[in-house]
Structures are given as structure tokens and as C-alpha cells.
Amino acid sequence: MYVLNAWYVAAWSTEVTREPARRTICELPVVFYRTVDGRAVALEDRCAHRGYPLSAGRLVDDSIECGYHGFTFDCEGVCVRVPAQEIVPRRTFVRSFPVVEQDGWVWIWTGDKDLADVTKVPDTHWMTDPAWATVTHSFHFDCRAELIHDNLPDLTHESFIHTTTVGDDYIYKHGITVVVDGDVVFADRLMPSVVAPPLYATTMRLDGLWDRFHCTEFRAPSFHVLHSGITGVGRPREEGYLIKVLNGITPIDAHNAHYFYAFSRNFGVDQQWATDELVDGLKTVLQEDADALALQEIGLQTRPPGEFDVLIAQDAGVAKARKVMARLLAAERQGTITTADLEPSSS
């Protein structure tokens, strides 16, 4: 089950080109391409004729031609040409998806088109703000998206999974403050007067004691912003070395997810060596998460029915995030998305 009335990160802008590309999102096969004037398009990747993937076809101006029998669909998914006959059968269309391109990311709305509100695309401005430098990574996670949503609000795992990069035992020794504001959940931890973790100490060129903090902001159902950093002991966070970690989590199916990751920093912005260190260090962090969650996925698939997680107070953010997701799913189940909602408006 997925929350479909939502924006999901579908791709980096650089991945959407004049070559059709396929991606599975919430079990929906989608083909992406750009129009001649550069607009990103997302269509159902299954020809209305016989189900052949349109991504295996070719672009003809702003349309996409099926590589099997030449059925051609415009940007709205309406069939505009059937080579073998003059008349295009009525109802020959593929579903088109609302798309927003912002700060280098392509977002797709997977639900009812009429509910697609572009103002609900999360803020990612740090990626293009010249005062910040950004490192990005993309990962395939062999686990359900929910495990990544659990992983981010509970950063005590850094003490055990990420010992060489961002982890330290002091993390789990400090309590959290969880704030639930509507559908947004914040899990905040302040760690006063501690040493910087290895990756930060290197890239920030720090030693001594600092106040470290991280606050995960979950914007259900697909996005987390980790507001993180280090500041002088007793000093305001805004004065410090600040990091915004943007995490786009997009389900593929019940056991796989796309992970789009961006790490923006306000220090050493022009220092290539720091960027290089972070590219390598953060790849290590993500691979450690991917490996751990893949193992957890296996554990959950083999867990007997009726057994549940044993959550503790440090999981308060996890628990509240799960509640928000459950509420969104329940609300969507109560609504009805009909076939008519999915048809192109011009048909």
C-alpha cells in the first residue's frame, strides 16, 4: 500500500533527457523524457495497444512512439497516431503524471491529478543556493521504503552502523525532543560539548568540544530534511557549521525503494577537497544504511505473524511518523480514485 496522492522524487534533472527512461514508482511503470523545449514528461510506460513499454520506443518531436507497432502518444498521454489505420480508436491513451522540476530534482505526483498541488513540493532551495555546496548520491535500497522512514528519525543507529563516519556513543546517550505538527514530525537531538564525528572533523577541520545537533523533519510520505550541524559550546545553532541532508524516499514495490540523497553544507563551499571527502564519506554512510536495511528487510520477511517491534522512548519520532503515514493511507482509502480521474483531460 502506498500513499499515492503525494509528490515523490522520481529522478535527478540530469537523468531526464531526450532518451526515454523507465522507472518504477509505487509499482507504477513510468517513462520519462523531455520535450524539445526542455519540459519533463512522465507517462505510463505501457502502450495502450498491447502493453509494450514505451521506454523501449523513440521520441518523435514532443511525442513518444511505441517501438512495437508505432502507436504514438503526446505529452498528455493521448494517442495521436496509429500507423496501420487512419482512425485512432477512442480511449487510446496512457496515463500522464503531473511533474514538477525544482532545484535539480524531478518530482512526480502519483495520485489523483486534480489534487496535485505544486505548493506541496518540499523546499530544497539549498541545492541551488550559492551559499551552500551540495553532494548528491542515488541508491537502490533492497528494502521497503518504510524502513528508511524509520531509519531517519532514529539516528541512534549512527552509534553502531556509522562508527567511522558520523557515529559516536554519545548519540544514544542524549534524549530527543519530538514535535508533531499536523502531518510533519520533527525528531531533534542536542548533544552539548562533544567531539565532532570523524567525517565532520575532517571536512570542517575541527578539534576540541562542540555542541552537535541533528533534527530530522519528516514530510510524509516521501521526504526527510535532516537539519544538522555543529556549533560552539552554548552558542546558537545558526552560528555553526550547518548541514541540510535532503532524503527523497520513493517506493519501487513492497521490498525495494529509490533513495535520492543530497548533502548541502554552508562551510568550505568552494573547497573541492572537502567535497571529495564528503562524496566518499557519504557514499560509505549510505552503503552502510543500505546493507543494514537489506538485512532488516530479510528479518521482517521471515518474522512470524503476530510479532511486533519493541519500540522505546528513542523511537518516539519513528512511532509518530508511522502514525502520520497510517493516517494518510487511511484517508486515501476512504476516498475513491476512479478510472475517469486517470484519463487525460482532453479525451
Place this chain on the structure above:
Amino acid sequence: MRLILRNVAARLGDDAFLVVAASPDSLARQSWLWDVRLSREPVGQSQEYLGAGIGRHHVCVRVDDAHVSAELMTQTFDDPGTERQTLTLGRPAEELWLAVVETGTLRHSHLEVAPGDVLVWEGEDPVGIDITATSDERVTVALVTLRRTDGQALRWVP
């Protein structure tokens, strides 16, 4: 652990009651121990209020009294408008406290808190609770203190 639930009281609406916090917070994990409700009618251990942005209501506490005991009290700032007061409440680490903000706005740690918000504290971080009034309006909170009857620490179960 500190939990702040924003504007949760507004969800009461015309319903008879609303559970604003409970332990366990999710069903099917552990045995039920306690919950705190906002209710239009008094139920069990309860106190009537007019604030929280929802008019007349009751703050009600239910516990499994074989394991947990509770007290419900009203905490106010006495001199609103004269100067910004900071009230420090000493919470035993083994107790779990919950506050429903009824009137006035306040600051707790770096957080601004308003009527209708609910705060929960448990464990050792923090035990000293500093609350500073940030409005001229009298600050009133309904304060619920919960403890285990066997003297062990009462932890919040998500």
C-alpha cells in the same frame, strides 16, 4: 524524551473525547497503562477548563491502577504582564509528566508553545522543566503526573 504535540486539542471538535497521549502509543505492543483525554464530559479523574482554544472541556486521566498512579493539577503563572517569569518544575526522573496548555503562550527550551499544545516528558532528559511565559495572558497548564506504583521508572512506550 520530550514530546510536543502541536494544536492537538483542536482535533476534539464536536466529538465526545480525544485521546491526546497514551502508553503504549500504538496498540498491540504492550499492555495498556494509561491515557490522557480531552473530553466534553467529565470521566474518572478529571478537571474542567475553558481554554486550549476549544471552550469548555475536561482533562481526564485513566490508568491501570494496578501499575500506575496519577495526579492532575493546574499550574499557573501568578503575575502575568509584569515581567517574563520562568517557572522551574523539578520532575523526578522516574515520573512521566504531561501538560495541556490551556491559556497563554510559553517557551520551553527552544520551543514556543501555545494553547492546545500538549507536552510529554519522560526519562532523564530533561528532569528540570523550565517554562517561561511569553504573552501577557496568564499561563495556565493542566499538569498530569504519572508514576509506577512499584517505584520503578515509568517509561513512555511508543
